[in-house]
Amino acid sequence: MTELTLQPKVYIVGAGPGDPDLITVKGLRILQAADVVLYTDSLVSEDLIxxxxxxxxxxxxxxxxxDEMVELMIARVQAGQSVARVHTGDPAVYGAILEQMSLLKKADVAFEIIPGVSSVFAAAAALQAELTVPELTQTLILTRASGRTPVPEREELQSLASHHCTLALYLSSTLTKKVMRELMDAGWSPDTPVAVVQRASWPDQLIVRTTLAQLDDAMRENGIRSHAMILAGWALDPTLIDQDGHRSKLYDKSFTHRFRKGVPTHE
Structure with a gap:
């Protein structure tokens, strides 16, 4: 692979959820070629950096x-250097990049975003779960419970939970009682499957399977208060893998689509 030549600008790179091999090929090439690497050291793997x-x-x-971060990036780019601003996960989700891009734009400093693997997908992989199961749920909501940082009123968890689809909750590890209350107020069953993955894809990854009614107890018993993804909904039912139902139409031999003509079945 030829060595990458970078322009003097800011490259906002999604580093992935933790495992240093889960960065994209493009993201890694930029990291390896950048003159300056500014990274979120509380969350990004030192092995990657x-x-x-x-x-x-x-x-x-x-x-x-x-201001310190952006002034540093502006100064380096104006000096003719390339800057890799390395974020955890994918920078588009709770990445606080809008405020950085706004100041870079005001300073007429070019930037480019390189997507990454979000912790929600690393968590799903660890759980061997499909989050959109045919005829069960076809919607995934990425959100967070309202805490010290509020959410818009129309996006309160109880309102979103009324759709009864799969929920992926970021930044909500200390708000599990609130999560339980709002989901149950939205009509969720106490035995709804819930899975928590702490530090998904890291060597010390921890998986906890529980139910909505037992979520707070399970979090407390396992000492989980940060760096955790909470997934809730019937797509998290671990027994689904042993069932024959909920198969997609995509590979159904009787289903016709653009690339294959279906074969009629006769009962």
């Missing part, structure tokens, strides 16, 4: 405020 080129300036952003 170690893949930066030896001459790169590597800086941690956890102790910086917004």
């Amino acid at each position: 170690a893949r930066a080129k030896p001459s790169a300036e590597v800086l941690k952003s956890a102790g910086m405020d917004l």
